[in-house]
Amino acid sequence: MKLYGFPASPNTWKVRALAAYLKTPLELELVDLSKGAQRSPTYLAINPTGRTPTLIDGDFSLWESNAILQYLTAKSASPLWPNDAQSRADVSRWQFWQLAHWSAEACAPLIFQRLVKKFVNLGPPDETELAKGTECFNKEAAMLNAHLAKQKYLVGGALTIADFAAAAPLFYAKQAEMPLGPYANLRSWFERVAALPCWSETAPQLPAAA
Ligand SMILES: N[C@@H](CCC(=O)N[C@@H](CS)C(=O)NCC(=O)O)C(=O)O
Structure with a gap:
């Protein structure tokens, strides 16, 4: 899986920290917010909100950092997203x-x-x-x-x-x-x-x- 994000942003950092905790490999693709990369046509094609982060898993694209946290834990059946x-x-x-x-x-x-x-x-x-x-x-x-x-x-x-x-x-x-x-x-x-x-x-x- 790939994460498009900006490492210093808390929304990107929490996703990368969770992936590290779960030992889920996650390749970082830098979206440089200081250069306006979030507004490039290629990035807007995967995240029309123009915000970071965005997770790409095969042909599934997911934005909103809390949804990404839920997805990563659901995928690994982790107790960090309890199943009741x-x-x-x-x-x-x-x-x-x-x-x-x-x-x-x-x-x-x-x-x-x-x-x-x-x-x-x-x-x-x-x-x-x-x-x-x-x-x-x-x-x-x-x-x-x-x-x-x-x-x-x-x-x-x-x-x-x-x-x-x-x-x-x-x-x-x-x-x-x-x-x-x-x-x-x-x-x-x-x-x-x-x-x-x-x-x-x-x-x-x-x-x-x-
Ligand atoms: N609710 C969104 C917020 C995302 C967000 O606001 N990201 C900021 C960085 S912390 C961003 O990419 N800002 C760029 C912009 O608004 O142009 C989430 O949790 O993923």
């Missing part, structure tokens, strides 16, 4: 939350304003956007921190792809100045997930990106 209806719905719930709220409203704005803008010379951070992102971050982090007071991982007592999805943007917590200080359970959970060798095995070489 309630657990699957529970994992999906956290993945939908990650996509709509944790990443889109909280982590991504802070990463964009404090890292990406610097990296691609887009000027100083927008203070209004930073304030909005910080408020959302605190709201979602407080909820997640309370959830993690009851259990070690997002779903049940074991690692799932929900943890891969929610942890990925936090690798940029320091550079994006995400206010993790008050959230001890969240920090311990992230340390547990980040300690999996698959993350360092697939860590990006670039200093920062979206």
Whole structure:
């Protein structure tokens, strides 16, 4: 299988980390976001949204990183995507939350304003956007921190792809100045997930990106 992606992006990194964890061979095809490669006609032919990552498995093309996580685990019958209806719905719930709220409203704005803008010379951070992102971050982090007071991982007592999805943007917590200080359970959970060798095995070489 081939993954079209940008290694520094949390959405690409979490897919590559999962593949490494599952020992699923995954060839990386670089889509250089800094050069606008996501808008090339050849890339748009496999992913009309013009976003990364995209998985190619034979003649099957799959975009949306959380769908890719589900597909890779389903293919290898891994317990990271448990095979009963309630657990699957529970994992999906956290993945939908990650996509709509944790990443889109909280982590991504802070990463964009404090890292990406610097990296691609887009000027100083927008203070209004930073304030909005910080408020959302605190709201979602407080909820997640309370959830993690009851259990070690997002779903049940074991690692799932929900943890891969929610942890990925936090690798940029320091550079994006995400206010993790008050959230001890969240920090311990992230340390547990980040300690999996698959993350360092697939860590990006670039200093920062979206
Ligand atoms: N919901 C999508 C988000 C994908 C996404 O926004 N990818 C960013 C990198 S993190 C991208 O390719 N941006 C390029 C662009 O929007 O032009 C997913 O999870 O795969």
